[in-house]
Amino acid sequence: MRLSPNGETQGVKDSDPLPVFIAAAEALSSIGIAHLELREPPITGTVGVGDMDPLASQLRSAFKGPLILNSDFDMTRAQADLDAGVGDAVAFGRPFISNPDLPYRLAEGIPLSPDDSATWFTQGPEGYVDYPAADEIAVKSA
Numbered sequence: 001m002r003l004s005p006n007g008e009t010q011g012v013k014d015s016d017p018l019p020v021f022i023a024a025a026e027a028l029s030s031i032g033i034a035h036l037e038l039r040e041p042p043i044t045g046t047v048g049v050g051d052m053d054p055l056a057s058q059l060r061s062a063f064k065g066p067l068i069l070n071s072d073f074d075m076t077r078a079q080a081d082l083d084a085g086v087g088d089a090v091a092f093g094r095p096f097i098s099n100p101d102l103p104y105r106l107a108e109g110i111p112l113s114p115d116d117s118a119t120w121f122t123q124g125p126e127g128y129v130d131y132p133a134a135d136e137i138a139v140k141s142a
């Protein structure tokens, strides 16, 4: 299950999200939902913006299963939030589009390729399956 508690999403925006989403997270927890993902763009978000700082740390105790964080994460922010116990995992969206080997790059500290928003939601392979892996880039530039 994925919830977007912070800021406008697909025309939906809550004026006082915390009590609503605490109740939602508790309800999902009580019926045994496998995991809960929170899509929360920060106030400085680059695809959507939050109205306030992420609510994840305040929602953490309301959901007993794995809590997954999302939006505008890089390796540094992801590791910091995991270390602080804000969530159990981080989901990457755009970085996975442009870096097919994202886990490898994060593990090895290899710079990420930027994605091209002009090819989002287009037809065909361009912008979806034609971004090279780091090893392919290295071979080309050798």
Ligand SMILES: Cc1cc2nc3c(=O)[nH]c(=O)nc-3n(C[C@H](O)[C@H](O)[C@H](O)COP(=O)(O)O)c2cc1C
Binding pocket: 002, 039, 047, 070, 071, 072, 073, 091, 092, 093, 094, 095, 120, 121
């Ligand atoms: C091309 C594209 C398609 C997306 N489609 C969906 C979707 O169908 N459902 C959804 O919940 N989020 C969708 N998202 C949002 C992503 O799942 C993610 O929440 C967003 O990109 C923020 O994470 P990021 O900063 O790691 O990219 C989409 C994002 C992109 C760029």
